[in-house]
Amino acid sequence: MELLIFYPLAGICILFALGVVINNSPINSAISLIAMMLCLAGVFILQQAHFIAILQIIIYAGAIMVLFMFVIMLLNLKGKGEDDKWQSRDRNVLLNILSGLLAAGILYKLISIINEAKFNSPALTYENFGTVREVGTILFTEFVLPFEVASILLLVAMIGAVVLAKSKVD
C-alpha cells in the first residue's frame, strides 16, 4: 500500500520541482511549487508525520505561497523579455553547463553516500506514533524553550519585513 502511494507521489513531486526551475514565467513556477508542496504533504502523511503534513499545507502552500503570488502580482512580473529566461544576456552557456555539472556531481555523491550507508531494517513503529497528541506533548514539554524562541524569531522577522518594505533604499 505504501509502495503504491509513495512512488507516484515522489515522481509527481520531482516533476513539479523541475517545473519550478524550467518555467520561464514566475507565476507558473509558483503554481508548480504549490503542487509540489501538496505532494510533499502526502509524503509526510505516509511517514506518519500528520502534524507536519498539516503545517506543510497551512504554512507553505497557504501562507508562504500566497505571499509569493502577492509579490509577483504586485511587481507585475511577466514572463516576457530576457529577465526570466534560462540564460540571460550577461551569462553565457558555459556557466549554465558548469552549474549543471556541479549539480550532477552533488547528486552523484549524495546518492553514493546513501547507497553505502547500511541501515538496519526499520523498527516497527508503535501504536500511536506521530499523532498530533504525541508531537504536541513533546513540543510543549521537552522543546518548550526552542518553541518560544521560534516565536520571538517570527516576531523579529515581522518587524524587519515591515521596516524594510516601508523605508527606501538609498
Place this chain on the structure above:
Amino acid sequence: MNLETVPLTHYLFLSATLFVIGVVGVLVKRNAIVVFMSIEIMLNAVNISLIAFDRYLNLHDGQIFSFMVMCVAAAEVSVGLAIIISLFRNKPTTNLDDFNIMKS
C-alpha cells in the same frame, strides 16, 4: 505497521533529488523570486530526510526540528520578499544580474 514499507533509502533519494533541483534553480535562474522558490525547495528536501529519519529511529525529534525549519523558512521568506520589494522600488527589475550595488 505495513509489511511492504518503502525503505529509508528511497526517501533519502527523493530528498537528495529535490535538493539538487533546488541547487540548480539557485545557480541557473536569474529572477530573484524564482531563486527564493528554489531555496524553498531545498528547505523542503531537508524536511523530507528529517522526517524519514524521525520515523526510522522512532523519535519525534525530527518532526520538532522540521517544525523549526518551517518557522525559519517563513521568517526568511517574509524578510526576503520585503528586500526584493525595496530593491524593486530602487530599480524596476528582479533580474539578479542588474543588482551590483554592493560592488564598489
